[in-house]
Amino acid sequence: MLMGEGAMAREGARSKDSAKPGIKEVAAVAGVSPTTVSRVLNNRGYISQETRDKVHAAMERINYTPNDIARAMLNGRLNLIGMIVPFVSSPFHAQVVQAVERTLAENGFKMLLCNSANRPDLERSYIDMLRRNMVDGVIVNSLNIGAEAYAEMGLSLVGIDCDLGEGSVQIASDSYGIGELATRRLIDDGCRRILCLRSNSRMRMPANKRTDAYLDVAEQAGLSALVREVEFVKPDDEKGAVVAKILDENPDIDGIFAGDDTMAAICLNVMKQRGLSAPDDIKVVGADGARRTMTFMPDLTTVRQDIDRIGELAAQSIIALVNGEKPESNTKLPVELIEGKTA
Incomplete structure (x- = not known):
């Protein structure tokens, strides 16, 4: 009986699959039982390191690759x-x-x-x-x-x-602690008009407590709050345009709690374009302290998380x-x- 191209392809695929080594072949090469190989693959029960090494060496020798889907069907998970x-x-x-x-x-x-x-x-x-x-x-x-x-x-x-x-x-x-430390640092440095930048307030995130802390500390110090939203997910040039507009509309700003370090970098760049510097004209504090940020901005004052x-x-x-x-x-x-x- 002749097979069409599709049937021949399927038959070829089956032949190729059947040639793939399985657990039995691994067991034979390693000199252990298929059950032992299965326990090694699924990390179940006690297996000596010597036996594990034998099984892994056998897998490498015959180029055996565990089938994740088959393993999931066996033990109910894919890891x-x-x-x-x-x-x-x-x-x-x-x-x-x-x-x-x-x-x-x-x-x-x-x-x-x-x-x-x-x-x-x-x-x-x-x-x-x-x-x-x-x-x-x-x-x-x-x-x-x-x-x-x-x-x-x-x-x-x-x-x-x-x-x-x-x-x-x-x-x-401690998101509240981030906002509290940043705001108190600016107030202790003499800032009286502090801008707090935050992302989308509609998002239900503990990070919103950074703004809550800013509001509390500003009120305790007798300062009027200035909170503005910037969509942190927007491109940097769009975020920069928002910051520029805020600074132009509020020329008395002398401190910025930037919300995170990326926004702090954007604020510093916008300030530079306007001939302003930190800390002489406006003091800036970021948040997060990520390694990548601190590599390129080692002079940034920030509140670091243990990321x-x-x-x-x-x-x-x-x-x-x-x-x-x-x-x-x-x-x-x-x-x-x-x-x-x-x-």
């Missing part, structure tokens, strides 16, 4: 974690992602990264995609939609700077949840003022 961030180009989020990925890899997990660009439609589509891709849990650093959308996934959840509801874990820095620790704890927490454990549900990390030359 795959989804992560949603608002904009991965941000120095803060980039460093968090690196710490998460490193910690996951050290524990045998992989990461599927999603960049939501602070768009609710993208965030919803990523939720659907992560569900379809059988992830074991999700780390969220972007909450532009209701937490119930994540709860409906029925997966282990960790929120970085966001509360995803009952059963989830939240990892955050690596945030990522490590987020990864450790999602792994614990996936494994049926109960990690600390709400962790708040301390922050510190880094003295620079811009305030």
